[in-house]
Amino acid sequence: MTVSPLRDAIAIVGVGESVYSRRSAVPVPTLMVQAVRDAIADAGIDIDEVDGIVSDAAVAPHLLPADELAANLGLSDRVFTAQMSVGGAGSVGAPLLAAQAIATGAAKTVVCYFGVDWGSAPGGPYRFHGTDPYKASLEMPFGFYGQPVYFAAVARRYMHRYGLTPEDLADVAISTRAWAALHPGAMKRTPITRADHRSSPMIADPLRVLDCCLLTDGAAAFVMTSTARARDCRHRPVSVAGVSFSGAAMSGHSYLAQHEDYLSTPAQVTGPRALGMAGVGPEDVDFAEIYDCFTISCLLQAEDLGFAPKGAGATLFADGHAAPGGSLPINTHGGLLSHAYVLGINHVVEAVAQLRGGCGDRQVPAAEVGLVSGYAAWEHASLVLTA
Amino acid sequence: MSAITVPNSGPWVPDITWPVLEEFWAAAREGRLVFPRCTACGRYQWYPQAMCPDCRAMAFEWDDVRPEGYVFSHTTLRRSFVPGEDGEQARHIVLVKFVHVPGVTLVTNVRGDMAPRVDLRARIIFDQVAPGVWLPVSELSED
Ligand SMILES: [Zn+2]
Numbered sequence: 001m002t003v004s005p006l007r008d009a010i011a012i013v014g015v016g017e018s019v020y021s022r023r024s025a026v027p028v029p030t031l032m033v034q035a036v037r038d039a040i041a042d043a044g045i046d047i048d049e050v051d052g053i054v055s056d057a058a059v060a061p062h063l064l065p066a067d068e069l070a071a072n073l074g075l076s077d078r079v080f081t082a083q084m085s086v087g088g089a090g091s092v093g094a095p096l097l098a099a100q101a102i103a104t105g106a107a108k109t110v111v112c113y114f115g116v117d118w119g120s121a122p123g124g125p126y127r128f129h130g131t132d133p134y135k136a137s138l139e140m141p142f143g144f145y146g147q148p149v150y151f152a153a154v155a156r157r158y159m160h161r162y163g164l165t166p167e168d169l170a171d172v173a174i175s176t177r178a179w180a181a182l183h184p185g186a187m188k189r190t191p192i193t194r195a196d197h198r199s200s201p202m203i204a205d206p207l208r209v210l211d212c213c214l215l216t217d218g219a220a221a222f223v224m225t226s227t228a229r230a231r232d233c234r235h236r237p238v239s240v241a242g243v244s245f246s247g248a249a250m251s252g253h254s255y256l257a258q259h260e261d262y263l264s265t266p267a268q269v270t271g272p273r274a275l276g277m278a279g280v281g282p283e284d285v286d287f288a289e290i291y292d293c294f295t296i297s298c299l300l301q302a303e304d305l306g307f308a309p310k311g312a313g314a315t316l317f318a319d320g321h322a323a324p325g326g327s328l329p330i331n332t333h334g335g336l337l338s339h340a341y342v343l344g345i346n347h348v349v350e351a352v353a354q355l356r357g358g359c360g361d362r363q364v365p366a367a368e369v370g371l372v373s374g375y376a377a378w379e380h381a382s383l384v385l386t387a
Numbered sequence: 388m389s390a391i392t393v394p395n396s397g398p399w400v401p402d403i404t405w406p407v408l409e410e411f412w413a414a415a416r417e418g419r420l421v422f423p424r425c426t427a428c429g430r431y432q433w434y435p436q437a438m439c440p441d442c443r444a445m446a447f448e449w450d451d452v453r454p455e456g457y458v459f460s461h462t463t464l465r466r467s468f469v470p471g472e473d474g475e476q477a478r479h480i481v482l483v484k485f486v487h488v489p490g491v492t493l494v495t496n497v498r499g500d501m502a503p504r505v506d507l508r509a510r511i512i513f514d515q516v517a518p519g520v521w522l523p524v525s526e527l528s529e530d
Contacts, residue, residue, distance in 0.1 A: 126468045134434045137401040137408050141522055143478050144494045145399075146468035153482055157460035160505040204480075205463040254434050257482060258492050262460060 011237035014043025044234030052080035052110035056090020092374025093381030115219035180334025242278030242384035289347035
Protein backbone atom coordinates (compact mmCIF):
# COMPACT_ATOMS: atom_id res chain seq x y z
CA MET A 1 0.00 0.00 0.00
CA THR A 2 1.36 3.41 -0.88
CA VAL A 3 1.84 5.88 1.94
CA SER A 4 -0.34 8.97 1.71
CA PRO A 5 1.66 12.16 1.07
CA LEU A 6 -0.53 13.78 3.73
CA ARG A 7 0.49 11.34 6.48
CA ASP A 8 2.34 13.33 9.15
CA ALA A 9 2.53 16.29 6.75
CA ILE A 10 1.08 18.67 9.35
CA ALA A 11 0.85 18.96 13.10
CA ILE A 12 -1.54 20.64 15.52
CA VAL A 13 0.57 23.17 17.40
CA GLY A 14 -1.93 25.32 19.30
CA VAL A 15 -5.36 24.98 20.92
CA GLY A 16 -7.79 27.45 22.47
CA GLU A 17 -11.18 27.05 24.17
CA SER A 18 -13.70 29.45 25.62
CA VAL A 19 -15.56 28.91 28.86
CA TYR A 20 -18.52 26.62 28.07
CA SER A 21 -21.92 27.62 29.45
CA ARG A 22 -25.63 27.29 28.78
CA ARG A 23 -25.90 31.04 28.19
CA SER A 24 -22.82 33.07 27.44
CA ALA A 25 -22.74 36.68 28.68
CA VAL A 26 -20.22 37.39 25.92
CA PRO A 27 -21.54 37.10 22.34
CA VAL A 28 -20.43 33.78 20.81
CA PRO A 29 -18.70 35.43 17.80
CA THR A 30 -16.51 37.27 20.31
CA LEU A 31 -15.74 33.95 22.03
CA MET A 32 -14.73 32.57 18.63
CA VAL A 33 -12.26 35.41 18.01
CA GLN A 34 -10.84 34.95 21.52
CA ALA A 35 -10.47 31.17 21.05
CA VAL A 36 -8.53 31.72 17.81
CA ARG A 37 -6.32 34.32 19.48
CA ASP A 38 -5.68 31.92 22.38
CA ALA A 39 -4.88 29.00 20.06
CA ILE A 40 -2.33 31.08 18.16
CA ALA A 41 -0.78 32.28 21.42
CA ASP A 42 -0.68 28.68 22.66
CA ALA A 43 1.31 27.78 19.54
CA GLY A 44 3.78 30.53 20.36
CA ILE A 45 3.59 32.07 16.90
CA ASP A 46 2.71 35.53 15.64
CA ILE A 47 -0.87 36.11 14.46
CA ASP A 48 0.49 37.39 11.14
CA GLU A 49 1.88 33.92 10.40
CA VAL A 50 -1.68 32.59 9.96
CA ASP A 51 -2.61 32.59 6.26
CA GLY A 52 -5.44 30.04 6.12
CA ILE A 53 -8.80 29.51 7.84
CA VAL A 54 -10.93 26.35 7.88
CA SER A 55 -14.16 25.37 9.63
CA ASP A 56 -17.31 23.31 9.32
CA ALA A 57 -19.63 24.53 6.56
CA ALA A 58 -22.88 24.92 8.49
CA VAL A 59 -22.55 26.36 11.98
CA ALA A 60 -19.39 28.40 12.52
CA PRO A 61 -19.54 30.42 9.25
CA HIS A 62 -23.07 31.59 10.07
CA LEU A 63 -22.04 33.01 13.42
CA LEU A 64 -18.71 34.39 12.22
CA PRO A 65 -17.72 34.10 8.55
CA ALA A 66 -14.04 33.49 7.80
CA ASP A 67 -13.60 36.96 6.34
CA GLU A 68 -14.95 38.54 9.50
CA LEU A 69 -12.58 36.45 11.59
CA ALA A 70 -9.71 37.54 9.33
CA ALA A 71 -10.77 41.16 9.68
CA ASN A 72 -10.74 40.85 13.47
CA LEU A 73 -7.29 39.29 13.44
CA GLY A 74 -5.96 41.81 10.93
CA LEU A 75 -4.82 39.11 8.49
CA SER A 76 -3.72 41.09 5.44
CA ASP A 77 -3.07 38.24 3.00
CA ARG A 78 -5.32 35.23 3.71
CA VAL A 79 -4.46 32.82 0.90
CA PHE A 80 -6.65 29.86 1.85
CA THR A 81 -10.22 29.41 3.16
CA ALA A 82 -12.26 26.21 3.12
CA GLN A 83 -15.24 24.63 4.86
CA MET A 84 -16.44 21.05 5.05
CA SER A 85 -19.45 19.13 6.31
CA VAL A 86 -22.59 19.95 8.21
CA GLY A 87 -21.55 20.48 11.80
CA GLY A 88 -20.23 17.39 13.56
CA ALA A 89 -17.79 16.06 10.99
CA GLY A 90 -16.43 19.53 10.14
CA SER A 91 -13.92 20.34 12.87
CA VAL A 92 -12.67 16.75 12.95
CA GLY A 93 -12.27 16.59 9.15
CA ALA A 94 -10.81 20.10 8.82
CA PRO A 95 -7.20 18.85 9.15
CA LEU A 96 -7.76 17.13 5.79
CA LEU A 97 -8.30 20.57 4.23
CA ALA A 98 -5.34 22.10 6.06
CA ALA A 99 -3.04 19.19 5.18
CA GLN A 100 -3.81 19.56 1.48
CA ALA A 101 -3.18 23.28 1.57
CA ILE A 102 0.02 23.06 3.60
CA ALA A 103 1.49 20.01 1.84
CA THR A 104 1.07 21.68 -1.56
CA GLY A 105 2.48 24.99 -0.37
CA ALA A 106 -0.83 26.79 -0.86
CA ALA A 107 -0.77 27.90 2.77
CA LYS A 108 1.68 27.78 5.65
CA THR A 109 -0.31 28.04 8.86
CA VAL A 110 -4.03 27.26 9.03
CA VAL A 111 -6.41 27.81 11.91
CA CYS A 112 -9.62 25.79 12.41
CA TYR A 113 -12.31 27.60 14.39
CA PHE A 114 -15.77 26.78 15.68
CA GLY A 115 -18.50 28.33 17.78
CA VAL A 116 -22.11 27.59 18.59
CA ASP A 117 -24.92 29.46 20.37
CA TRP A 118 -27.39 26.58 20.69
CA GLY A 119 -27.28 26.88 24.48
CA SER A 120 -29.14 30.19 24.38
CA ALA A 121 -30.49 30.77 20.86
CA PRO A 122 -34.29 30.31 20.50
CA GLY A 123 -35.00 26.89 18.99
CA GLY A 124 -31.47 25.69 19.79
CA PRO A 125 -30.19 22.82 17.66
CA TYR A 126 -33.65 21.99 16.32
CA ARG A 127 -34.36 25.22 14.54
CA PHE A 128 -32.60 24.47 11.27
CA HIS A 129 -34.67 21.31 10.83
CA GLY A 130 -37.85 23.37 11.19
CA THR A 131 -37.05 25.37 8.07
CA ASP A 132 -36.79 22.20 5.96
CA PRO A 133 -40.00 21.81 3.93
CA TYR A 134 -39.73 18.01 3.81
CA LYS A 135 -39.55 17.81 7.58
CA ALA A 136 -42.27 20.44 7.99
CA SER A 137 -44.53 18.35 5.72
CA LEU A 138 -43.74 14.73 6.50
CA GLU A 139 -42.27 14.65 10.01
CA MET A 140 -43.24 17.63 12.16
CA PRO A 141 -47.02 16.96 11.97
CA PHE A 142 -46.31 13.70 13.81
CA GLY A 143 -43.93 15.17 16.40
CA PHE A 144 -40.93 13.54 14.68
CA TYR A 145 -38.77 16.59 15.10
CA GLY A 146 -35.44 17.23 16.78
CA GLN A 147 -32.33 15.11 17.13
CA PRO A 148 -33.38 13.36 20.38
CA VAL A 149 -36.47 12.03 18.63
CA TYR A 150 -34.51 10.81 15.60
CA PHE A 151 -31.95 9.03 17.75
CA ALA A 152 -34.67 7.55 19.95
CA ALA A 153 -35.88 5.69 16.87
CA VAL A 154 -32.29 4.63 16.13
CA ALA A 155 -31.86 3.36 19.70
CA ARG A 156 -35.18 1.47 19.59
CA ARG A 157 -34.20 -0.32 16.37
CA TYR A 158 -30.77 -1.18 17.79
CA MET A 159 -32.42 -2.55 20.96
CA HIS A 160 -34.64 -4.75 18.84
CA ARG A 161 -31.72 -6.03 16.77
CA TYR A 162 -29.10 -6.58 19.47
CA GLY A 163 -30.97 -6.72 22.79
CA LEU A 164 -29.53 -3.45 24.08
CA THR A 165 -31.03 -2.33 27.41
CA PRO A 166 -31.57 1.11 28.96
CA GLU A 167 -28.87 0.15 31.49
CA ASP A 168 -26.41 -0.28 28.60
CA LEU A 169 -27.16 3.28 27.52
CA ALA A 170 -26.83 4.48 31.13
CA ASP A 171 -23.34 2.98 31.33
CA VAL A 172 -22.18 5.20 28.45
CA ALA A 173 -23.43 8.30 30.26
CA ILE A 174 -21.93 7.17 33.58
CA SER A 175 -18.48 6.45 32.12
CA THR A 176 -18.45 9.75 30.26
CA ARG A 177 -19.48 11.69 33.38
CA ALA A 178 -16.70 10.00 35.36
CA TRP A 179 -14.21 11.54 32.93
CA ALA A 180 -15.91 14.95 33.12
CA ALA A 181 -15.52 14.88 36.89
CA LEU A 182 -11.76 14.97 36.28
CA HIS A 183 -11.90 17.94 33.88
CA PRO A 184 -12.14 21.40 35.51
CA GLY A 185 -13.68 22.88 32.33
CA ALA A 186 -16.53 20.38 31.93
CA MET A 187 -20.09 21.71 32.22
CA LYS A 188 -21.39 18.70 34.21
CA ARG A 189 -18.97 17.20 36.76
CA THR A 190 -21.13 15.46 39.37
CA PRO A 191 -20.79 11.66 39.03
CA ILE A 192 -23.99 9.80 38.13
CA THR A 193 -25.36 6.30 38.70
CA ARG A 194 -27.77 3.96 36.94
CA ALA A 195 -30.42 5.15 39.43
CA ASP A 196 -29.80 8.77 38.36
CA HIS A 197 -30.22 7.70 34.76
CA ARG A 198 -33.42 5.79 35.55
CA SER A 199 -34.95 8.83 37.24
CA SER A 200 -33.84 11.31 34.60
CA PRO A 201 -36.82 12.64 32.58
CA MET A 202 -37.79 10.70 29.47
CA ILE A 203 -37.53 12.81 26.31
CA ALA A 204 -38.38 10.27 23.61
CA ASP A 205 -38.47 6.64 24.65
CA PRO A 206 -35.89 5.13 25.24
CA LEU A 207 -33.75 8.27 25.46
CA ARG A 208 -33.72 10.22 28.71
CA VAL A 209 -32.15 13.59 29.46
CA LEU A 210 -28.93 11.85 30.52
CA ASP A 211 -28.73 10.10 27.12
CA CYS A 212 -28.66 13.46 25.35
CA CYS A 213 -25.76 15.85 24.93
CA LEU A 214 -25.67 19.20 26.69
CA LEU A 215 -26.71 22.50 25.16
CA THR A 216 -23.83 24.93 25.02
CA ASP A 217 -22.71 28.40 24.12
CA GLY A 218 -18.99 28.25 23.38
CA ALA A 219 -16.10 28.32 20.95
CA ALA A 220 -12.76 26.63 20.32
CA ALA A 221 -9.93 26.69 17.78
CA PHE A 222 -6.74 24.89 16.84
CA VAL A 223 -3.71 25.80 14.74
CA MET A 224 -2.02 23.60 12.15
CA THR A 225 1.28 23.99 10.32
CA SER A 226 3.85 21.83 8.56
CA THR A 227 5.64 19.19 10.61
CA ALA A 228 8.93 21.00 9.92
CA ARG A 229 7.67 24.36 11.17
CA ALA A 230 5.92 22.69 14.09
CA ARG A 231 9.27 21.88 15.70
CA ASP A 232 9.81 25.58 16.42
CA CYS A 233 6.48 26.01 18.21
CA ARG A 234 6.01 26.18 21.96
CA HIS A 235 4.58 22.72 22.66
CA ARG A 236 5.46 19.22 21.55
CA PRO A 237 3.72 18.97 18.15
CA VAL A 238 0.82 16.57 17.75
CA SER A 239 1.04 14.96 14.31
CA VAL A 240 -1.91 14.45 11.95
CA ALA A 241 -1.04 10.85 11.07
CA GLY A 242 -4.34 9.99 9.40
CA VAL A 243 -7.55 11.74 8.45
CA SER A 244 -10.55 10.70 6.39
CA PHE A 245 -13.97 12.10 5.52
CA SER A 246 -16.97 10.40 3.94
CA GLY A 247 -20.47 11.54 3.10
CA ALA A 248 -23.17 9.00 2.22
CA ALA A 249 -25.97 9.50 -0.35
CA MET A 250 -28.31 11.20 2.10
CA SER A 251 -29.20 14.82 2.73
CA GLY A 252 -30.57 16.98 5.50
CA HIS A 253 -34.07 16.47 4.08
CA SER A 254 -34.21 12.73 4.57
CA TYR A 255 -31.98 12.58 7.67
CA LEU A 256 -32.69 10.51 9.71
CA ALA A 257 -36.10 9.04 8.84
CA GLN A 258 -34.95 7.45 5.58
CA HIS A 259 -31.79 5.80 6.89
CA GLU A 260 -31.58 2.28 5.54
CA ASP A 261 -30.87 0.22 8.67
CA TYR A 262 -30.27 2.58 11.65
CA LEU A 263 -27.41 0.38 12.83
CA SER A 264 -24.34 1.84 11.15
CA THR A 265 -22.57 5.15 10.55
CA PRO A 266 -20.06 6.25 7.89
CA ALA A 267 -17.43 5.76 10.61
CA GLN A 268 -17.15 2.25 9.24
CA VAL A 269 -15.67 3.86 6.11
CA THR A 270 -13.57 6.68 7.59
CA GLY A 271 -12.24 4.77 10.61
CA PRO A 272 -10.33 2.07 8.70
CA ARG A 273 -9.23 4.67 6.11
CA ALA A 274 -7.77 7.09 8.66
CA LEU A 275 -6.17 4.29 10.68
CA GLY A 276 -4.76 2.78 7.47
CA MET A 277 -3.32 6.14 6.45
CA ALA A 278 -1.62 6.34 9.85
CA GLY A 279 -0.36 2.77 9.53
CA VAL A 280 -2.06 1.59 12.72
CA GLY A 281 -5.08 -0.52 13.68
CA PRO A 282 -7.80 -0.12 16.32
CA GLU A 283 -5.67 -2.19 18.72
CA ASP A 284 -2.94 0.47 18.56
CA VAL A 285 -5.26 3.29 19.67
CA ASP A 286 -4.55 4.45 23.24
CA PHE A 287 -7.72 6.52 23.63
CA ALA A 288 -10.66 7.69 21.53
CA GLU A 289 -12.76 10.86 21.49
CA ILE A 290 -16.07 9.84 19.88
CA TYR A 291 -18.92 12.13 18.81
CA ASP A 292 -21.41 11.36 21.58
CA CYS A 293 -24.39 13.53 20.65
CA PHE A 294 -26.36 10.69 22.27
CA THR A 295 -25.33 7.59 24.18
CA ILE A 296 -26.54 5.47 21.28
CA SER A 297 -24.54 7.37 18.64
CA CYS A 298 -21.35 6.87 20.68
CA LEU A 299 -22.00 3.11 20.74
CA LEU A 300 -22.64 2.93 16.99
CA GLN A 301 -19.38 4.70 16.14
CA ALA A 302 -17.31 2.74 18.68
CA GLU A 303 -18.39 -0.40 16.85
CA ASP A 304 -17.93 1.07 13.37
CA LEU A 305 -14.40 2.23 14.28
CA GLY A 306 -13.48 -1.36 15.11
CA PHE A 307 -13.32 -1.22 18.91
CA ALA A 308 -16.07 -3.83 19.36
CA PRO A 309 -18.05 -6.18 17.11
CA LYS A 310 -21.39 -4.89 15.83
CA GLY A 311 -23.93 -5.09 18.63
CA ALA A 312 -21.27 -5.41 21.37
CA GLY A 313 -20.25 -1.76 21.82
CA ALA A 314 -21.96 -1.63 25.20
CA THR A 315 -19.39 -4.03 26.68
CA LEU A 316 -16.75 -1.29 26.33
CA PHE A 317 -18.71 0.73 28.87
CA ALA A 318 -20.28 -1.97 31.04
CA ASP A 319 -16.90 -3.54 31.74
CA GLY A 320 -15.11 -0.25 32.46
CA HIS A 321 -12.76 -0.33 29.46
CA ALA A 322 -13.84 3.16 28.40
CA ALA A 323 -13.77 4.67 31.91
CA PRO A 324 -10.84 6.27 33.79
CA GLY A 325 -8.22 3.60 34.34
CA GLY A 326 -9.68 1.42 31.57
CA SER A 327 -7.90 -0.19 28.64
CA LEU A 328 -9.56 2.02 25.99
CA PRO A 329 -10.43 5.41 27.49
CA ILE A 330 -13.29 7.05 25.58
CA ASN A 331 -14.19 10.74 25.80
CA THR A 332 -11.59 11.65 28.38
CA HIS A 333 -12.92 15.22 28.73
CA GLY A 334 -16.54 14.18 29.28
CA GLY A 335 -17.63 14.36 25.64
CA LEU A 336 -20.65 16.14 24.29
CA LEU A 337 -22.67 14.46 27.05
CA SER A 338 -20.87 16.09 29.99
CA HIS A 339 -18.06 18.39 28.81
CA ALA A 340 -19.72 20.64 26.20
CA TYR A 341 -21.78 20.39 23.03
CA VAL A 342 -19.47 22.23 20.67
CA LEU A 343 -19.90 19.61 17.97
CA GLY A 344 -16.61 17.80 18.40
CA ILE A 345 -13.97 20.50 18.25
CA ASN A 346 -13.57 19.89 21.99
CA HIS A 347 -12.78 16.27 21.12
CA VAL A 348 -9.88 17.45 18.94
CA VAL A 349 -8.65 19.85 21.64
CA GLU A 350 -8.79 17.07 24.26
CA ALA A 351 -6.91 14.62 22.04
CA VAL A 352 -4.15 17.20 21.59
CA ALA A 353 -4.01 17.80 25.36
CA GLN A 354 -3.73 14.05 26.05
CA LEU A 355 -0.95 13.58 23.49
CA ARG A 356 1.01 16.53 24.89
CA GLY A 357 0.73 14.96 28.35
CA GLY A 358 0.04 16.93 31.47
CA CYS A 359 -3.71 16.28 31.75
CA GLY A 360 -3.33 15.67 35.47
CA ASP A 361 -5.90 13.34 37.03
CA ARG A 362 -7.37 12.40 33.69
CA GLN A 363 -4.10 11.84 31.81
CA VAL A 364 -4.14 8.59 29.83
CA PRO A 365 -0.82 6.84 30.67
CA ALA A 366 1.66 6.62 27.78
CA ALA A 367 -0.80 8.16 25.32
CA GLU A 368 0.76 8.01 21.86
CA VAL A 369 -2.11 7.35 19.45
CA GLY A 370 -5.52 9.04 19.73
CA LEU A 371 -8.53 8.62 17.45
CA VAL A 372 -11.13 11.39 17.06
CA SER A 373 -14.51 10.58 15.53
CA GLY A 374 -16.73 13.37 14.14
CA TYR A 375 -20.30 12.56 13.16
CA ALA A 376 -23.13 14.35 11.40
CA ALA A 377 -25.53 11.48 10.63
CA TRP A 378 -24.71 10.94 6.95
CA GLU A 379 -21.25 12.49 7.12
CA HIS A 380 -18.31 11.33 9.19
CA ALA A 381 -14.66 12.20 9.74
CA SER A 382 -11.98 10.19 11.52
CA LEU A 383 -8.73 11.78 12.69
CA VAL A 384 -5.69 9.90 13.97
CA LEU A 385 -3.34 12.03 16.04
CA THR A 386 0.04 10.88 17.38
CA ALA A 387 2.49 12.24 19.92
CA MET B 388 -37.88 24.99 -4.59
CA SER B 389 -40.51 27.44 -3.38
CA ALA B 390 -40.75 28.42 0.26
CA ILE B 391 -43.29 26.73 2.43
CA THR B 392 -45.84 28.39 4.68
CA VAL B 393 -45.68 27.07 8.21
CA PRO B 394 -48.12 27.74 11.05
CA ASN B 395 -46.64 29.45 14.10
CA SER B 396 -48.61 27.52 16.66
CA GLY B 397 -49.33 23.80 17.00
CA PRO B 398 -50.56 21.29 16.23
CA TRP B 399 -48.35 21.33 13.19
CA VAL B 400 -50.29 21.08 9.92
CA PRO B 401 -48.44 20.60 6.63
CA ASP B 402 -48.74 23.13 3.81
CA ILE B 403 -50.48 20.94 1.23
CA THR B 404 -49.94 23.54 -1.50
CA TRP B 405 -46.17 22.95 -1.60
CA PRO B 406 -45.81 21.67 -5.19
CA VAL B 407 -43.30 18.92 -4.38
CA LEU B 408 -45.86 16.98 -2.29
CA GLU B 409 -49.16 18.22 -3.78
CA GLU B 410 -49.97 14.80 -5.27
CA PHE B 411 -49.20 13.00 -2.02
CA TRP B 412 -51.75 15.15 -0.15
CA ALA B 413 -54.29 14.95 -2.98
CA ALA B 414 -54.13 11.15 -2.84
CA ALA B 415 -54.34 11.23 0.98
CA ARG B 416 -57.64 13.14 0.67
CA GLU B 417 -58.94 10.18 -1.33
CA GLY B 418 -57.57 7.62 1.13
CA ARG B 419 -54.80 6.50 -1.24
CA LEU B 420 -51.12 6.06 -0.38
CA VAL B 421 -48.76 7.06 -3.18
CA PHE B 422 -44.99 7.37 -3.54
CA PRO B 423 -42.84 8.65 -6.42
CA ARG B 424 -41.39 5.93 -8.63
CA CYS B 425 -38.63 6.25 -11.24
CA THR B 426 -40.20 5.68 -14.66
CA ALA B 427 -36.92 4.25 -15.99
CA CYS B 428 -35.83 1.70 -13.38
CA GLY B 429 -38.82 1.45 -11.04
CA ARG B 430 -37.03 2.56 -7.89
CA TYR B 431 -39.19 4.27 -5.27
CA GLN B 432 -37.67 7.60 -4.24
CA TRP B 433 -38.78 8.94 -0.87
CA TYR B 434 -38.44 11.80 -0.14
CA PRO B 435 -38.90 13.20 -3.65
CA GLN B 436 -35.81 14.53 -5.41
CA ALA B 437 -34.89 15.53 -8.95
CA MET B 438 -32.74 12.54 -9.92
CA CYS B 439 -33.03 8.79 -9.36
CA PRO B 440 -29.82 7.88 -7.50
CA ASP B 441 -29.87 4.36 -8.97
CA CYS B 442 -30.17 4.98 -12.74
CA ARG B 443 -29.83 8.81 -12.83
CA ALA B 444 -33.04 9.28 -14.80
CA MET B 445 -35.04 12.35 -13.90
CA ALA B 446 -38.68 11.33 -14.38
CA PHE B 447 -40.99 10.01 -11.67
CA GLU B 448 -44.64 9.00 -11.47
CA TRP B 449 -46.73 8.74 -8.34
CA ASP B 450 -47.51 5.09 -7.78
CA ASP B 451 -50.44 3.73 -5.73
CA VAL B 452 -49.15 1.24 -3.16
CA ARG B 453 -50.93 -1.20 -0.89
CA PRO B 454 -51.10 0.59 2.49
CA GLU B 455 -49.90 -2.44 4.45
CA GLY B 456 -46.56 -2.01 6.19
CA TYR B 457 -44.73 -2.97 9.37
CA VAL B 458 -43.19 -1.08 12.26
CA PHE B 459 -39.48 -0.66 11.56
CA SER B 460 -38.83 1.43 14.65
CA HIS B 461 -40.76 3.65 17.03
CA THR B 462 -40.56 6.08 19.92
CA THR B 463 -42.96 7.59 22.38
CA LEU B 464 -42.57 11.31 22.61
CA ARG B 465 -42.75 12.79 26.11
CA ARG B 466 -41.60 16.27 25.20
CA SER B 467 -42.22 17.83 21.82
CA PHE B 468 -39.71 20.17 20.23
CA VAL B 469 -42.19 21.30 17.56
CA PRO B 470 -42.68 25.08 17.89
CA GLY B 471 -46.00 25.98 19.49
CA GLU B 472 -46.81 22.48 20.70
CA ASP B 473 -47.42 21.64 24.32
CA GLY B 474 -44.10 20.37 25.70
CA GLU B 475 -45.50 17.50 27.82
CA GLN B 476 -47.17 14.65 25.97
CA ALA B 477 -47.21 10.93 25.32
CA ARG B 478 -47.43 10.46 21.59
CA HIS B 479 -46.48 7.25 19.81
CA ILE B 480 -44.48 7.76 16.63
CA VAL B 481 -43.87 4.83 14.30
CA LEU B 482 -41.53 4.53 11.34
CA VAL B 483 -43.28 2.29 8.86
CA LYS B 484 -41.61 0.35 6.06
CA PHE B 485 -43.37 -1.59 3.31
CA VAL B 486 -42.20 -4.97 2.04
CA HIS B 487 -43.43 -4.17 -1.49
CA VAL B 488 -42.11 -0.60 -1.52
CA PRO B 489 -38.38 -0.89 -0.84
CA GLY B 490 -36.51 2.23 0.21
CA VAL B 491 -39.51 4.01 1.69
CA THR B 492 -40.06 4.90 5.35
CA LEU B 493 -43.26 6.70 6.33
CA VAL B 494 -43.46 8.55 9.65
CA THR B 495 -46.88 8.47 11.29
CA ASN B 496 -48.65 8.48 14.64
CA VAL B 497 -50.79 5.59 15.90
CA ARG B 498 -54.60 5.20 15.81
CA GLY B 499 -55.95 4.23 19.24
CA ASP B 500 -53.73 3.47 22.18
CA MET B 501 -52.00 0.26 21.11
CA ALA B 502 -48.35 0.50 22.15
CA PRO B 503 -46.01 0.15 19.19
CA ARG B 504 -43.52 -2.71 18.86
CA VAL B 505 -41.02 -3.44 16.11
CA ASP B 506 -42.52 -5.72 13.43
CA LEU B 507 -46.18 -5.10 14.30
CA ARG B 508 -48.33 -4.75 11.18
CA ALA B 509 -49.17 -1.16 10.32
CA ARG B 510 -52.13 -0.39 8.05
CA ILE B 511 -52.04 3.19 6.79
CA ILE B 512 -55.33 5.07 6.96
CA PHE B 513 -55.96 8.78 6.81
CA ASP B 514 -57.39 11.25 9.35
CA GLN B 515 -58.64 14.73 8.54
CA VAL B 516 -56.80 17.24 10.74
CA ALA B 517 -57.75 20.52 9.04
CA PRO B 518 -59.95 21.56 6.11
CA GLY B 519 -58.70 19.54 3.13
CA VAL B 520 -55.73 18.14 5.07
CA TRP B 521 -55.63 14.39 5.67
CA LEU B 522 -52.67 12.87 7.48
CA PRO B 523 -51.58 9.21 7.30
CA VAL B 524 -51.94 7.32 10.57
CA SER B 525 -51.01 3.72 11.43
CA GLU B 526 -53.51 1.16 12.65
CA LEU B 527 -51.36 -1.42 14.42
CA SER B 528 -52.13 -5.11 14.73
CA GLU B 529 -50.48 -8.43 15.50
CA ASP B 530 -49.86 -10.71 12.53
ZN1 LIG C 1 -34.14 5.01 -11.72
